[in-house]
Amino acid sequence: xxxxxxxxxxxxxxxxxxxxxxxxxxxxxxxxxxxxxxxxxxxxxxxxxxxxxxxxxxxxxxxxxxxxxxxxxxxxxxxxxxxxxxxxxxxxxxxxxxxxxxxxxxxxxxxxxxxxxxxxxxxxxxxxxxxxxxxxxxxxxxxxxxxxxxxxxxxxxxxxxxxxxxxxxxxxxxxxxxxxxxxxxxxxxxxxxxxxxxxxxxxxxxxxxxxxxxxxxxxxxxxxxxxxxxxxxxxxxxxxxxxxxxxxxxxxxxxxxxxxxxxxxxxxxxxxxxxxxxxxxxxxxxxxxxxxxxxxxxxxxxxxxxxxxxxxxxxxxxxxxxxxxxxxxxxxxxxxxxxxxxxxxxxxxxxxxxxxxxxxxxxxxxxxxxxxxxxxxxxxxxxxxxxxxxxxxxxxxxxxxxxxxxxxxxxxxxxxxxxxxxxxxxxxxxxxxxxxxxxxxxxxxxxxxxxxxxxxxxxxxxxxxxxxxxxxxxxxxxxxxxxxxxxxxxxxxxxxxxxxxxxxxxxxxxxxxxxxxxxxxxxxxxxxxxxxxxxxxxxxxxxxxxxxxxxxxxxxxxxxxxxxxxxxxxxxxxxxxxxxxxxxxxxxxxxxxxxxxxxxxxxxxxxxxxxxxxxxxxxxxxxxxxxxxxxxxxxxxxxxxxxxxxxxxxxxxxxxxxxxxxxxxxxxxxxxxxxxxxxxxxxxxxxxxxxxxxxxxxxxxxxxxxxxxxxxxxxxxxxxxxxxxxxxxxxxxxxxxxxxxxxxxxxxxxxxxxxxxxxxxx
Numbered sequence: 221x222x223x224x225x226x227x228x229x230x231x232x233x234x235x236x237x238x239x240x241x242x243x244x245x246x247x248x249x250x251x252x253x254x255x256x257x258x259x260x261x262x263x264x265x266x267x268x269x270x271x272x273x274x275x276x277x278x279x280x281x282x283x284x285x286x287x288x289x290x291x292x293x294x295x296x297x298x299x300x301x302x303x304x305x306x307x308x309x310x311x312x313x314x315x316x317x318x319x320x321x322x323x324x325x326x327x328x329x330x331x332x333x334x335x336x337x338x339x340x341x342x343x344x345x346x347x348x349x350x351x352x353x354x355x356x357x358x359x360x361x362x363x364x365x366x367x368x369x370x371x372x373x374x375x376x377x378x379x380x381x382x383x384x385x386x387x388x389x390x391x392x393x394x395x396x397x398x399x400x401x402x403x404x405x406x407x408x409x410x411x412x413x414x415x416x417x418x419x420x421x422x423x424x425x426x427x428x429x430x431x432x433x434x435x436x437x438x439x440x441x442x443x444x445x446x447x448x449x450x451x452x453x454x455x456x457x458x459x460x461x462x463x464x465x466x467x468x469x470x471x472x473x474x475x476x477x478x479x480x481x482x483x484x485x486x487x488x489x490x491x492x493x494x495x496x497x498x499x500x501x502x503x504x505x506x507x508x509x510x511x512x513x514x515x516x517x518x519x520x521x522x523x524x525x526x527x528x529x530x531x532x533x534x535x536x537x538x539x540x541x542x543x544x545x546x547x548x549x550x551x552x553x554x555x556x557x558x559x560x561x562x563x564x565x566x567x568x569x570x571x572x573x574x575x576x577x578x579x580x581x582x583x584x585x586x587x588x589x590x591x592x593x594x595x596x597x598x599x600x601x602x603x604x605x606x607x608x609x610x611x612x613x614x615x616x617x618x619x620x621x622x623x624x625x626x627x628x629x630x631x632x633x634x635x636x637x638x639x640x641x642x643x644x645x646x647x648x649x650x651x652x653x654x655x656x657x658x659x660x661x662x663x664x665x666x667x668x669x670x671x672x673x674x675x676x677x678x679x680x681x682x683x684x685x686x687x688x689x690x691x692x693x694x695x696x697x698x699x700x701x702x703x704x705x706x707x708x709x710x711x712x713x714x715x716x717x718x719x720x721x722x723x724x725x726x727x728x729x730x731x732x733x734x735x736x737x738x739x740x741x742x743x744x745x746x747x748x749x750x751x752x753x754x755x756x757x758x759x760x761x762x763x764x765x766x767x768x769x770x771x772x773x774x775x776x777x778x779x780x781x782x783x784x785x786x787x788x789x790x791x792x793x794x795x796x797x798x799x800x801x802x803x804x805x806x807x808x809x810x811x812x813x814x815x816x817x818x819x820x821x822x823x824x825x826x827x828x829x830x831x832x833x834x835x836x837x838x839x840x841x842x843x844x845x846x847x848x849x850x851x852x853x854x855x856x857x858x859x860x861x862x863x864x865x866x867x868x869x870x871x872x873x874x875x876x877x878x879x880x881x882x883x884x885x886x887x888x889x890x891x892x893x894x895x896x897x898x899x900x901x902x903x904x905x906x907x908x909x910x911x912x913x914x915x916x917x918x919x920x921x922x923x924x925x926x927x928x929x930x931x932x933x934x935x936x937x938x939x940x941x942x943x944x945x946x947x948x949x950x951x952x953x954x955x956x957x958x959x960x961x962x963x964x965x966x967x968x969x970x971x972x973x974x975x976x977x978x979x980x981x982x
Contacts, residue, residue: 652714
């Protein structure tokens with residue numbers, strides 16, 4: 221059935237949907253229970269539901285009526301039949317769908333649910349709104365480079381407003397996995413390698429998606445913290461691979477961002493694909509029940525990832541579909557996504573006493589509770605409005621925010637000789653590389669509803685800012701994955717004719733994201749050959765890196781005097797890059813992931829342990845911790861990023877140097893900009909517990925602050941430490957802190973000295 225045919229049929233629904241809902245049993249029960257008194261209303265519904273209808277409330281499927289990227293991302297859904305899916309709705313065998321095709325589709329399906337099904341329970345519409353809806357913002361890792369949770373909250377808010385206008389109630393975001401192996405492609409969806417930054421960004425995105433007025437607001441979407449847990453720790457950075465780490469590492473590194481998301485109000489959690497110490501997360505009772513529910517007190521909904529319950533069979537953990545259903549459900553997965561296992565097997569498992577009715581009712585209560593929270597029992601069509609859908613997307617204000625977010629996500633790695641910013645007049649500029657122009661690889665991976673065709677490319681952004689666009693030449697030089705005939709020769713000619721080369725190279729969008737692990741995290745060979753040839757012309761080169769992960773830079777790319785990390789910046793990609801290139805905006809992004817010396821250094825993270833044989837400062841020594849070729853340090857560390865100012869740190873004040881168990885310690889440093897341009901510095905506070913009953917990292921980020929500095933301006937930046945900032949997971953696997961000496965740095969990155977000293981916890 222074609223979309224156009226369905227749209228015409230949907231128009232005929234009219235006001236009958238509202239009338240049908242007003243007379244529905246679910247609506248009547250809600251009113252009898254006092255409107256929003258959830259328990260009584262839910263219990264009334266439960267008492268009338270058959271076991272199959274209960275299993276239906278726990279079954280979520282990809283929308284059969286989808287379009288665009290959803291067809292690729294959800295191939296099983298793309299081949300489904302929409303009329304067949306409507307029949308499932310009528311029969312009460314479906315709780316909702318995800319990644320559907322907008323308000324017209326949602327209105328059609330919701331009308332069937334609330335008019336034709338027996339209990340007329342509203343459907344739930346979900347989607348992967350990862351970094352924007354139709355207005356696309358920087359990929360999450362790129363946006364995390366802003367080191368600005370407020371920005372993350374604002375972009376999530378716009379994404380929610382646009383998505384909700386298209387009928388979406390629930391987003392499978394934020395991804396809060398800590399990612400410490402750049403080979404893993406899904407790191408692009410998260411906030412990087414650091415726990416503190418991960419926690420702050422996770423909470424901000426939840427607040428943004430859900431808004432300040434409550435989930436029932438028509439512009440709110442429910443957040444889903446994913447993937448629980450430790451998906452970012454897969455062996456060898458290989459997607460879906462095994463995870464085997466200590467409980468201490470789980471509690472210290474991988475759990476905190478989830479706890480932050482739940483504390484911010486996320487009502488749902490998605491179980492991860494990976495196994496954890498031999499037990500797949502989807503069937504891990506310790507993880508989903510002991511920790512999440514009993515220890516943390518989470519009373520919301522747990523959903524599987526896409527067919528993850530089915531994958532228990534391939535894991536070798538379940539013998540067949542029936543056993544997989546039982547294992548996942550009894551471990552704590554309330555809702556099954558896409559496999560269809562719950563609707564197929566739960567009724568029989570309950571009938572035979574293998575799954576208690578109490579457990580089934582518990583899961584259904586959680587689903588119904590979410591629907592009540594979202595206001596669907598008050599008005600199932602509250603987010604379904606085709607006119608509003610058109611009016612709220614890609615507004616001027618939304619696109620302006622995309623441009624702001626893009627420019628603030630860019631990280632300047634190098635700027636030798638003050639090559640940047642480029643002048644807007646009088647210079648011939650050669651834009652060279654596969655990302656120099658064209659409506660491709662702009663919005664990046666994992667966006668279902670935005671398109672590159674609606675985004676703005678680099679060449680357009682640059683030509684809009686320069687005084688004379690005729691002085692800008694554009695040459696591809698190489699393809700995304702291989703050479704093009706005559707490409708390098710044409711690029712060399714263009715470079716020789718220019719005053720400066722802007723070389724746009726890196727990864728295309730399909731190199732990052734789910735199932736896109738890379739064994740070598742380098743710029744592709746054909747693009748490296750292009751870079752070498754362009755560099756050989758002797759013209760000054762500005763490298764623009766297109767990437768969804770940390771890269772191991774080498775050769776002419778690394779040697780270029782100026783390097784900007786530009787990620788995938790979304791709808792306003794080209795204008796955002798141009799703003800930084802020409803100094804309209806001073807770069808203020810900082811790396812949320814460490815760039816390694818080489819791929820073989822992965823997994824690498826700045827807060828590693830020192831080992832018993834750390835290499836002292838200076839030359840590499842025999843029988844110390846380092847690779848043969850380079851020290852155990854990053855090429856460009858976490859937190860690194862330059863501005864157009866000249867920044868210096870001085871005057872460390874340790875506030876007396878002692879912190880009492882119930883007191884506060886105020887530390888400060890002076891940050892000065894001696895340059896001729898305004899700058900925005902991200903001042904970072906790190907500590908190290910020198911000696912503890914459990915070994916501690918060489919540094920840990922404890923706070924950061926963005927500071928705007930005019931030319932010649934100096935500011936004192938203060939941080940306040942308390943005992944809580946020094947907690948770690950002790951030998952008993954409980955948070956603890958011990959008296960002793962702590963080193964402290966106020967610095968521009970995790971491996972910079974900045975100003976440093978020590979204090980004592982007494």
